[in-house]
Amino acid sequence: MATSKKTKQRDWAGSTGSHDHRLCIVDALDKAAELCSQRGARLTQIRRRVLELIWSSHRPIGAYSLLEVLKEERANAAPPTVYRAIDFLLEQGLVHRIQSQNAFIGCPNPDPNQPHNGMFLICTDCGNAVELEESKIDRLLKSSASNQGFVIESRTVEAAGLCPDCQLN
Amino acid sequence: MATSKKTKQRDWAGSTGSHDHRLCIVDALDKAAELCSQRGARLTQIRRRVLELIWSSHRPIGAYSLLEVLKEERANAAPPTVYRAIDFLLEQGLVHRIQSQNAFIGCPNPDPNQPHNGMFLICTDCGNAVELEESKIDRLLKSSASNQGFVIESRTVEAAGLCPDCQLN
DNA sequence: ATCACAAATGTTATACTATAACAATTATTA
DNA sequence: TAATAATTGTTATAGTATAACATTTGTGAT
Numbered sequence: 068m069a070t071s072k073k074t075k076q077r078d079w080a081g082s083t084g085s086h087d088h089r090l091c092i093v094d095a096l097d098k099a100a101e102l103c104s105q106r107g108a109r110l111t112q113i114r115r116r117v118l119e120l121i122w123s124s125h126r127p128i129g130a131y132s133l134l135e136v137l138k139e140e141r142a143n144a145a146p147p148t149v150y151r152a153i154d155f156l157l158e159q160g161l162v163h164r165i166q167s168q169n170a171f172i173g174c175p176n177p178d179p180n181q182p183h184n185g186m187f188l189i190c191t192d193c194g195n196a197v198e199l200e201e202s203k204i205d206r207l208l209k210s211s212a213s214n215q216g217f218v219i220e221s222r223t224v225e226a227a228g229l230c231p232d233c234q235l236n
Numbered sequence: 237m238a239t240s241k242k243t244k245q246r247d248w249a250g251s252t253g254s255h256d257h258r259l260c261i262v263d264a265l266d267k268a269a270e271l272c273s274q275r276g277a278r279l280t281q282i283r284r285r286v287l288e289l290i291w292s293s294h295r296p297i298g299a300y301s302l303l304e305v306l307k308e309e310r311a312n313a314a315p316p317t318v319y320r321a322i323d324f325l326l327e328q329g330l331v332h333r334i335q336s337q338n339a340f341i342g343c344p345n346p347d348p349n350q351p352h353n354g355m356f357l358i359c360t361d362c363g364n365a366v367e368l369e370e371s372k373i374d375r376l377l378k379s380s381a382s383n384q385g386f387v388i389e390s391r392t393v394e395a396a397g398l399c400p401d402c403q404l405n
Numbered sequence: 406a407t408c409a410c411a412a413a414t415g416t417t418a419t420a421c422t423a424t425a426a427c428a429a430t431t432a433t434t435a
Numbered sequence: 436t437a438a439t440a441a442t443t444g445t446t447a448t449a450g451t452a453t454a455a456c457a458t459t460t461g462t463g464a465t
Contacts, residue, residue, distance in 0.1 A: 216400030
């Protein structure tokens, strides 16, 4: 259940490919700023910084890993500091929780209206995660639930396995 | 993230309906005994008792809740006692982990060959959970992953919402 | 501007979840 | 029945998350 299991530092096309990841970060922060401003939500320094740290890779990152970094910049950072920021970012739909790892990852496509639950492919070897957009699966799940009279409000879909790169190595 | 959020003590047709739950338990224990015997796996007293406790309701139950009960019967029960039993039961596919709750639930249909990952509908009101069998969703997920060159090894699918009963109350 | 209020952050403590490491005991089988 | 493997006992600790209350900072009304 530990979230800090070591992973190789490698990327794969589906998630990060050979791209300039700085652009991901800038883009995510820009989107976040705009969304928050539209909503009258305050993207404070701490919140912005935590979002930036979460976006620092395409791997889910745990709260205490974030805290370690934050502490170097803010002597008085404590667990509530990071958990509050995370709670805010989750509420705004800017990040997702990866339940199977007790970790968090940036949402590449924050919904302007309301947050959505992501669906993820997570490589067990390199640790990279990519968010799927599969409305079909969502519809199937909803209808399957509906058959039982059950109404879905939120869901967790996380698939673990090997990304293309790690299948070779 | 606490697993002990209070839930109403109510059942719903999709999961438990108005049934004699003792039969569920007996049935589950019988199946477990047979499976283990076939496999040469040892369903010891502790393991059997933990399985029974997990089956004591259709709600996922946490390790420390199990431990509380176990302690009344076995003064020296400690976290490893219950986690080891859970690990065994997970390996044998007799129970599933509910990631969104750090809790465990019995598998009503343990696979004679290898364990499967469950898919669950979990009521946020009464807490009951029911396992779905939706091979369609599995296939969709696999093909969707395959489009990215990703090979799925295991997955988590958990949907939270309201069961039929709790929609009325 | 400044007061009053709300929101965010600081701070300390603690609850909850899970595993490491090694010792003792119990089963299995040669 | 001795040797070995599997299970359980025991203590300690790592990792994840929140409660509760104090302080500071931002916001809007006047």
